[in-house]
Each structure stands twice: as C-alpha cells, then as structure tokens.
Amino acid sequence: MPQPSIQEQIVALEGLAVIDAELDELNAKLEGQRDALAGKKQRLAELEERIQASQSSVDEMERLKGELIHELRQMSLQLDKSREKKARCRTEREANAVQRELEELRKLFRDRELEVEKLSALVEQARTEIDATAAQRAELLSELGSSEGALTQRLTELAAEIGERDRARAAVAQKLPTQLARRYDLVRKRRGSGVAHTTDGTCSGCHMAMPRQQFQVLMRQPKFDTCPHCSRIIYFKPPEASLSADGATDGA
Numbered sequence: 001m002p003q004p005s006i007q008e009q010i011v012a013l014e015g016l017a018v019i020d021a022e023l024d025e026l027n028a029k030l031e032g033q034r035d036a037l038a039g040k041k042q043r044l045a046e047l048e049e050r051i052q053a054s055q056s057s058v059d060e061m062e063r064l065k066g067e068l069i070h071e072l073r074q075m076s077l078q079l080d081k082s083r084e085k086k087a088r089c090r091t092e093r094e095a096n097a098v099q100r101e102l103e104e105l106r107k108l109f110r111d112r113e114l115e116v117e118k119l120s121a122l123v124e125q126a127r128t129e130i131d132a133t134a135a136q137r138a139e140l141l142s143e144l145g146s147s148e149g150a151l152t153q154r155l156t157e158l159a160a161e162i163g164e165r166d167r168a169r170a171a172v173a174q175k176l177p178t179q180l181a182r183r184y185d186l187v188r189k190r191r192g193s194g195v196a197h198t199t200d201g202t203c204s205g206c207h208m209a210m211p212r213q214q215f216q217v218l219m220r221q222p223k224f225d226t227c228p229h230c231s232r233i234i235y236f237k238p239p240e241a242s243l244s245a246d247g248a249t250d251g252a
C-alpha cells in the first residue's frame with residue numbers, strides 16, 4: 001500500500017479528531033444515563049435497607065412488649081393473691097407486712113405498665129417511619145418502572161451510535177501510518193485531542209506560540225511536527241484554507 005500523502009493524512013487526522021470528539025460526547029451521555037440509573041437503584045437499596053432495619057427493631061420491641069405484658073399478667077395474679085391474703089390476716093402486724101408487699105407489687109406493676117406504654121409509642125413511631133419510607137420506595141419503583149423502557153432504548157441507541165462511530169473511526173485510522181495513529185492516540189489520551197494546526201505560529205490546540213524556526217520549517221514543507229508545549233501533532237494550515245474551513249464549519 002503506497003504511503004498516503006501528507007495532505008491525505010491531514011484529512012484523515014482531522015476526520016479522526018471529529019469522530020473522536022463525537023465519541024467522547026456519546027460516551028459521556030451513555031455514562032450519564034447509566035449513572036442516573038445506578039443512582040436510583042442505589043437509593044432504592046438504601047430505602048430497602050432502612051425499612052428492613054426499622055422492621056427488625058419493631059419486631060424486637062414487640063417481642064419485648066410481649067414479655068412485659070406476660071409479666072404484667074403474672075403480677076396481676078400475684079396482686080390478687082396478696083389481696084386475698086390480706087383479707088385473711090388475723091393480726092395487724094401480719095396485715096401490715098402484706099400491705100407492704102402489695103405496695104411493692106403495685107409499684108412494680110406500674111413501672112412495667114409505663115415501659116409497655118413507652119414501647120408502644122416507639123413502635124408506633126417506627127411504623128409511621130416505615131410507612132413513609134415505603135411510600136418513597138413505591139414512588140421510586142414506579143419512576144424506575146416507567147422510565148426503564150425509555151432508558152433501555154436510549155442506552156441501546158447510544159450504544160448503536162457509538163458502534164457506528166467506532167467503525168467509521170477504524171476505517172479512517174486505517175489510512176494513517178501506524179506510528180502517526182499511535183502518537184495521535186497517545187496525546188489524545190493525555191490532552192483530550194491529538195492533532196492541532198497552525199497558521200500564524202500559534203498552536204490551535206494549546207494557543208501557545210511555537211518557536212519561530214520550527215514554524216518556518218513547518219510552513220515551507222508539508223510535514224507533521226510536534227507542538228513543544230502540548231505535544232499535539234501539528235501541521236501548517238495556509239491562511240486561505242483556514243478561512244474556508246472555518247466558514248464551512250460555521251455553516252454546518
């Protein structure tokens with residue numbers, strides 16, 4: 001295969017630069033869509049986790065409440081027994097002792113009752129929170145459900161567009177000498193773009209002035225060089241070509 005002329009290589013490099021810029025944009029869009037989806041799924045998982053944690057704390061509180069209620073029933077029976085015992089007392093001393101026992105039991109009973117009340121309030125609060133979180137989850141789920149189809153389609157479209165550009169890119173890159181294509185890719189990875197031109201000694205990539213000597217050599221013969229400031233592949237673009245090219249780009 002004959003080596004393509006410098007002019008042909010310039011056209012290929014510029015074509016590559018256009019495709020690569022489009023690819024960057026498409027890939028950013030694809031990533032943005034994926035991130036949005038991942039963000040929603042992450043949020044859903046967090047809500048799920050919160051509901052489960054609250055539910056297990058409710059379960060634990062209910063278990064404790066059950067135990068306390070059981071204790072209350074036992075105490076109730078004990079109180080009945082103590083009252084009967086008091087009724088059967090013969091001496092005042094005996095009656096006083098049973099009375100103290102009764103008061104002690106009543107106090108314990110009241111304390112347990114308060115604990116049950118507190119737990120009931122906490123359970124109710126936790127249930128309200130669970131309901132609110134479940135509502136958020138339902139909203140997010142329906143949002144995900146209704147947008148999923150559209151999102152999947154968008155992702156497929158983007159992937160197809162990217163595939164198309166990739167094929168176009170490969171066809172253009174094939175026209176370039178391997179080493180030049182490799183240099184272009186290397187700089188592009190670092191700088192975002194790999195090729196620049198100069199018309200008046202200023203690099204179109206980094207906007208810095210090239211050394212005068214280097215620019216003059218570049219101007220005199222069709223060749224590629226490297227911008228000493230940004231390392232982009234640089235070539236000379238005559239003023240007229242630059243003007244007409246800019247005009248064409250503006251019009252597009």
Ligand SMILES: [Zn+2]
Pocket residue numbers: 196203204205206207208227228229230231232
């Ligand atoms: Zn430069």
